[in-house]
Amino acid sequence: MMTTGSPTRSTADRILGIETSCDETAAALVVRGTDVLSSVVSSQIELHQRFGGVVPEVASRAHVELLMPVVSQALVEAGVADNEVEAVAVTHGPGLVGALLVGLSAAKALSLVWGVPLVGMNHLEAHLYAAFLEEPDLEMPMVFLLVSGGHTMLIVMEDHLRYRVLGSTLDDAAGEAFDKVARYMNLGYPGGPVIDRLAVDGDPTAISFPRAMAHDGWDFSFSGVKTAVVNHVRKHPDVDVNDVAASFQEAVVDVLVDKARRAAREVGAKGLCLAGGVAANSRLREKLLDVCVADGYRAFLPSRAMCTDNAAMVAAAGWWRLQADGPSAMTIGAEPSLRLPSI
Numbered sequence: 001m002m003t004t005g006s007p008t009r010s011t012a013d014r015i016l017g018i019e020t021s022c023d024e025t026a027a028a029l030v031v032r033g034t035d036v037l038s039s040v041v042s043s044q045i046e047l048h049q050r051f052g053g054v055v056p057e058v059a060s061r062a063h064v065e066l067l068m069p070v071v072s073q074a075l076v077e078a079g080v081a082d083n084e085v086e087a088v089a090v091t092h093g094p095g096l097v098g099a100l101l102v103g104l105s106a107a108k109a110l111s112l113v114w115g116v117p118l119v120g121m122n123h124l125e126a127h128l129y130a131a132f133l134e135e136p137d138l139e140m141p142m143v144f145l146l147v148s149g150g151h152t153m154l155i156v157m158e159d160h161l162r163y164r165v166l167g168s169t170l171d172d173a174a175g176e177a178f179d180k181v182a183r184y185m186n187l188g189y190p191g192g193p194v195i196d197r198l199a200v201d202g203d204p205t206a207i208s209f210p211r212a213m214a215h216d217g218w219d220f221s222f223s224g225v226k227t228a229v230v231n232h233v234r235k236h237p238d239v240d241v242n243d244v245a246a247s248f249q250e251a252v253v254d255v256l257v258d259k260a261r262r263a264a265r266e267v268g269a270k271g272l273c274l275a276g277g278v279a280a281n282s283r284l285r286e287k288l289l290d291v292c293v294a295d296g297y298r299a300f301l302p303s304r305a306m307c308t309d310n311a312a313m314v315a316a317a318g319w320w321r322l323q324a325d326g327p328s329a330m331t332i333g334a335e336p337s338l339r340l341p342s343i
Contacts, residue, residue: 011086012086012087012116012117012319012322013031013032013086013319014029014030014031014037014080014084014085014086014087015029015030015031015033015085015086015087015088015089015119015315015316015318015319015322016028016029016071016074016075016085016087016088016089016110016315017029017030017089017090017121017311017312017313017314017315017316017318018067018071018088018089018090018091018103018106018107018311018314019090019091019103019123019126019309019310019311019313019314020063020067020091020095020099020100020102020103021091021093021094021095021096021099021100021103021123021309022054022059022095022096022099022149022150022309023043023044023045023047023048023054023059023062023099023309024041024042024043024044024308024309024310025041025042025044025062025063025066025067025070026039026040026041026042026070026309026310026311026314027040027067027070027071027073027074027311028040028074028310028311028312028314028315029074029075029077029078029080029085029315030133030312030315030316030319032319033129033132033133033315033316033317033319033320034132034133034136034316036133036312037077037078037079037080038073038074038075038076038077038078038080039074039305039310039311039312040070040073040074040077040311041070041305041308041309041310041311042066042070044058044059044062045189045190047059047062048189049188049189051189052179052183052189053179053183053189054096056096056097056098056099057098059096059098059099060096060098060099060101060102063099063102063103064102067102067103067106068106071106071110074311082114083114085110085114085116086116086117087111087116087117087118087119087318087319087322087327088107088110088111088114088116088117088118088119089107089119089120089121089314089315089317089318089319089321089322090103090104090106090107090118090119090120090121090314090318091103091104091121091122091123091126091314092104092120092121092122092328092332092333092334092335092338093122093123093334093335093336093337093338094122094123094124094150094151094335094336094337094338094339095123095150095334095336096336097334097336100334100335100336101334104120104332104333104334108330111330112330117322117326117327117328118327118328118330118332119318119321119322119327119328120328120332121314121317121318121321122317122338122339122340122341123309123314123338124146124151124153124338124339124340125161125163125317125321125340125341126313126314126316126317126318127146127148127275127276127313128144128146128155128157128163128273128275128317129313129316129317129320130275130302130306130307130310130312130313130316131144131273131275131300131302131306132316133306133312133313133316134300134302134303134306135300138270138271138273138298138300139270139271139298140157140158140159140160140270141156141157141158141159141267141268141269141270142156142157142269142270142271142272142273142300143155143156143157143260143263143264143267143269143271143272143273144156144157144272144273144274144275145256145257145259145260145272145273145274145275145279145288146275146276147173147174147175147256147274147275147276147277147278147279147284148173148174148175148276148277148278149173149175149176149179149190149192149277149278150173150175150176151168151169151173151276152168152169152173152174152175152220152222152256152278153165153167153168153169153340154166154167154168154218154220154259154260154263155340156263156267156269158343160320161320161321161324161341162343163340163341163342163343164342164343165340165342166218166263167217167218167219167220167259168219168220169219169220169221169222170213170219170220170221171221171222171223172221172222172223172226173222174220174222174252174256174278175192175276175277175278176222177222177223177225177226177252178190178191178192178195178249178252178278179191179192180226181195181226181229181230181248182194182195184229184230184233185233185241185244187241187245192277192278192280192281193280194245195245195248195249196249196280196281196282196283198241198242198245198246199242199245199246199249199250199283200242200246200282201242201246202240202241202242202243202244202245202246202247203242203243203246203247204246204247204249204250204283205247205250206240206243206244206246206247207232207239207243207244207247207248208247209225209228209229209232209247209248209250209251210224210225210228210251211225211251211254211255212224212225212255213255214254214255214258214259215258218259218263220255220256220259222252222255225248225251225252229244229248232244249281249283250283253281253283253284253287254287256284257284257287257288257291260272260288260291261291261295264295264297265295269297270297270298271292271297271298271299271300272288272291272292272297272298272299272300273299273300273302274288274300274301274302274307275302275307276307277307277308277309278307279301279302279307280304280307280308285301288301289301
């Protein structure tokens with residue numbers, strides 16, 4: 001049973017977070033789940049660009065080389081000595097198994113050497129807690145739209161550590177669809193930022209792409225719109241790239257925002273929050289804010305630094321988990337398909 005409300009179990013407040021679930025090597029120092037002393041992220045985008053996507057083996061090797069220097073930098077920037085770290089929180093799933101193992105192994109070693117608790121963290125839960133690093137007073141229940149390269153989820157946060165997953169993607173995640181469309185059109189990697197940039201000069205009504213499952217339950221499906229883009233470009237090779245980008249982006253954003261809006265009404269939410277890498281998309285941020293203004297919800301749009309994978313969110317969520325559940329066992333393993341705990 002998960003504990004909610006005010007944490008009481010642990011006195012460990014200064015948490016070192018470690019994140020290596022995919023292609024970002026990150027470490028951060030966070031105090032009591034809200035005060036970020038440092039947050040260091042080493043991106044591997046340039047390593048993977050020539051492949052058009054993340055290569056697991058390349059990612060794992062890069063984490064091995066980068067992690068300890070990143071941890072050292074986080075400690076220096078925070079002005080915290082080794083013996084002042086009170087717990088180590090690390091992502092143990094979901095993600096790429098090899099990448100997860102690098103971070104998990106390092107975190108276990110540091111926990112043992114320093115004699116401090118280890119906290120194994122769910123990467124999805126950590127993304128939700130990125131919001132509380134910038135807005136600690138968010139009122140619940142909140143509806144979170146968690147959108148990234150690997151996940152698209154609609155989540156109700158009833159209280160701290162208490163969630164209900166309303167829906168998730170049945171095929172491609174939204175970020176994955178952005179990357180695949182960009183790859184087909186030779187626009188570069190990662191696809192999301194490129195399409196977002198091109199869409200500014202395009203007409204979002206130029207091409208009518210499908211809005212799959214827009215009014216059907218809470219789950220998402222973006223494989224169809226991706227295929228529709230590919231077929232349209234094949235049939236119309238001279239089509240304006242900016243119009244394709246804008247029309248495709250609009251189709252994806254419409255579905256995301258419409259479902260989040262309906263979910264907020266359904267559960268009586270106090271507000272709507274974005275989370276995950278795709279939360280940096282300018283059109284998604286704009287439309288969600290418009291909906292919140294129209295419907296009277298509080299909107300939370302994370303800074304772009306908190307949209308991408310980072311260790312500050314891991315440390316923040318780790319503080320709450322440590323208070324509620326205590327330390328994780330040293331036998332904890334990497335779980336590439338780990339699910340968000342749901343009430």
